[in-house]
Amino acid sequence: MSIAYRSSLTVLLLLLSCSVFAGILKGKVTDTKGEPLPFATVFIQGTTTGTTTNENGEYRLLLSAGTHKITCQFMGYKTATYNLTITEQQEVSHNFSLQEQSLEMKNLVVKANAEDPAYEMIRKTIKRRKFHLDQVRSFQSNIYLKGLLGTRSTPTKILGQKIEKEDLGVDSLGKGILYLCEEEADYYAEGGRKRTIIKAVRESGNPNGLGLSQMPPIVTFYENNVNIFEGINPRGFISPVSDNALFYYKYKYEGEFKQNGYTVDKIRVTAKRAYEPLVDGTIYIVEDDWAIYGVNFTITQKSNLEVLDTLRIEQVHLPLKKDTWVVKNQVLYPSIKIFGFDISGYFVTVYNQQKVNEKIPDSLFDNKTTSIYKADANKKDTAYWAENRPIPLKTEEVKDYVEKDSLRLKLEDPKHLDTVRRRGNKFQAIDLLLGGYSFATKGYKNRFSTNSLLDEMVNFNSVEGINSVLKLTWAHRVDTFNFLNGKFAARYGFGNQHFNGIGRLYFVHSNKAWRGKFWRAGIEGGKYVFQFNRNSTVSPFLNTFETLLYGQNYMKIYERWNGAVSFSRGFGNGLSFGIKADYQRRMPLDNTTAYTWSKSPDLTDNVAVTIQPYNPWLQHDAAILKIGITYKPGYTYTQYPDYKVANGSNMPLFTLQYEKGIPGIVNSVTDYDKWRFSVEDDMNLKLMGTVSYKIAAGGFLTSNYVALPDMMHISDNLLTYAAPYLNSFQLARYYKYSNTDKLYGEAHIEWALKGLLTNKIPLLRQARWYLVLGTNTYYAGSKNYIAEAFAGIDNLGYKAFRFLRVDFVHGWNQLDQTFYAFRIGIKGSGIINVNLRDNEDW
Secondary structure: OOHHHHHHHHHHHHHHHHHHOOEEEEEEEEEOOOOEOOOOEEEEOOOOOEEEOOOOOEEEEEEOOEEEEEEEEOOOEOOEEEEEEEOOOOEEEOOEEEOEOOOEOOOOOOOOOOOOOHHHHHHHHHHHHHHHHHHOOEEEEEEEEEEEEEEOOOOOEEOOEEOOHHHHOOOOOOOEEEEEEEEEEEEEEEOOEEEEEEEEEEEOOEOOOOOOOOOOOOOOOOOOEEOOOOOOOOOOEEOOOOOOHHHOEEEEEEEEEEEOOEEEEEEEEEEOOOOOOOOEEEEEEEOOOOEEEEEEEEEEHHHOOOOOOEEEEEEEEEEEEOOEEEEEEEEEEEEEEEOOEEEEEEEEEEEEEEEEOOOOOHHHHHHHEEEEEOOOHHHOOHHHHHHHOOOOOOHHHHHHHHHHHHHHHHHOOHHHHHHHHHHHOOOOHHHHHOOOOEEEOHHHOEEEEEOOHHHHHEEEEOOOEEEEEEEEEEEEEEEOOEEEEEEEEEEEEOOOOEEEEEEEEEEEEEOOOEEOEEEEEEEEEEEEEEEOOOOOOOOHHHHHHHHHHHOOOOOOEEEEEEEEEEEEEEEOOOEEEEEEEEEEEEEOOOOOOOOOOOOOOOOOOOOOOOOOOOOOOOOEEEEEEEEEEEEOOOOEEEEOOOOEEEEEOOOOEEEEEEEEEEOOOOOEOOEEEEEEEEEEEEEEOHHHOEEEEEEEEEEEEEEEEOOHHHOEOOOOOOOOEOOOOOOOOOOOOOOOOOEOOOOEEEEEEEEEOOOOOHHHOHHHHHHOOEEEEEEEEEEOOOOOEEEEEEEEEEEEEEOOEEEEEEEEEEEEEOOOOEEEEEEEEEOOOOOOOOOOOOOOOO
């Protein structure tokens, strides 16, 4: 192709693009008092093409050359129109002043105790609900998103750490914008398949920012159960036009108005009962079509809203064609007060060029990729945004873009980064108590961290007496995608005067083009102290208290020399595997002290179980090979400009493990084959809460020589502090159920009602305490089993700090013994996550 031809083609394309949107209509929308109307809708009448005003009521609408009738509407106000003829590249200004909407009341005969007319309107809408839901088999739209989060106050410290207000971009009073983002995208959906193509994105203060890979979803109130955001309520929210809405809501008819030939009814919606997953506000219904015209709903924590304090939802729908209404714009207003911040904001989404039930090529949904960024999506300059953004920026937002760019230069300055590093390297006494001390070298090339007092630094047990452990972790950044990591531990028992030391080094390579895809290779060696049960729920920290206070030495340990090599790989698609070859010399340890503060101690020998022929527990060598593979199908992906990321999956996780004790290698005597297969998942039952389960089967294929550490051990527990949920037994005596059986089954099932039932009990619903039910079962034959059933109260705490749980557990076993106890636990997710147990061997 010649240069002249390419130039001519470029000019032609530019002319064509200019002819599509040749002119600009801009202005302001206010009420009759001059007060701005934020997020009012301005569109070309007879189409769904338009825009939305900003918080100051300012709008900007791109128009093709010609004559147009522009409509401006805002809920609660009369619609206004404006006729204009615009030429190429012309800019026209026009302000809309909207009058408050006067509602007409239907000519109804009102009788004493008569039903409000809103109920019959809602019934007709419910009858048409499924029609409107099912009629959209495919949907396409251009999307513009603008998100802003600001704070009205900022704390000076969080958990003792000073907050630099200047670094956050807020003023001296702690007020300002924390997050500002704009995105432009094309959205496609058909038959459960979805794809978002992000064409442009801009984040204030981050030139490489990627915004949201998934736009805030279109909240479809035609669904019986509405899921607005992931995580704000697992049960979802009941729609005011759901099939069973009349059982949950009260309705009040407030009047009607005429709009472009349609009669629109305004209906007030309120919850019949507090603490149900319901919305509160106003819904507008189009008569005859019995379609949603618009909504203005508020959700609070009295509606089982989690994480956020409040969430408000506004929507405007427009007719695309006869009997087909589509969303024109949606605004979500989240707010939360946490850690001294008072955060609120909005996410406004404008939809244009909507298409319903038009064919979408199957190729668009290939490769399970739900979101794709154009290569230059985050490289658009300010000129591009000035020309293409449909919602004008406010003065504060323009200022934020400028100031955050300057702030970024400061924060990225090597001198500033080094100042922050040196400040973080300063030792504080609290480091020893909580998280340990951390130190970083220049450029964060190397990071070192130690354990804390709560992490085994000083402990007590009946074997070593007082023992002290120093742990050091090291992370060396070779480059952006390659790391060399190390972990080292030194341990000294003052009672038995044994010194132990062990170390682990591993190299990690991450795939540049596919995040989450990696391989890791490592070596390990040294001598250290280990528990017989690698799944033990008794940490050295907990055992210290049990031994000293109650005279119970539940933790049973041995020493071993260890040499191992390992390799693991994650494919970034839900599949991963690992292999480890280990040679060990295992050595018995005996109690050296009976010291305790208890007046009635029950200290036992340091031998876990007595099972022939491995009694007494003797020194021996073991060569062990372990192989594991996990797979979680159903992954989808986001393709960013430079790399790919997995979004996760709602499918179960499958895990297969195999372990071989190999005799004859050097002095190894272990000789067995052990396997385990497990399936685990969290299932969202919407209004019924969530069910989580972990079901496993396993056993020994051969068991010629199985030493105590190699036996099948369950995660047992006798402490008041609950063992990890969905992995453990709360009442199982330590090592009582250890075995070498050929086959066993294990099940952990938990039903979290998330407010179901407890929202009917006044004290519980006001406290927002949730009921949880479940069972833990292990069965290896009629002579070896344990079953537990439990009921508990979850979500205990205050405001955002809801991390406690209390259970009553009842159990029984093969000896017809029954037992019961209370357990107090800490949830493993949320804002607070406290772990008092080990996750590793050392």
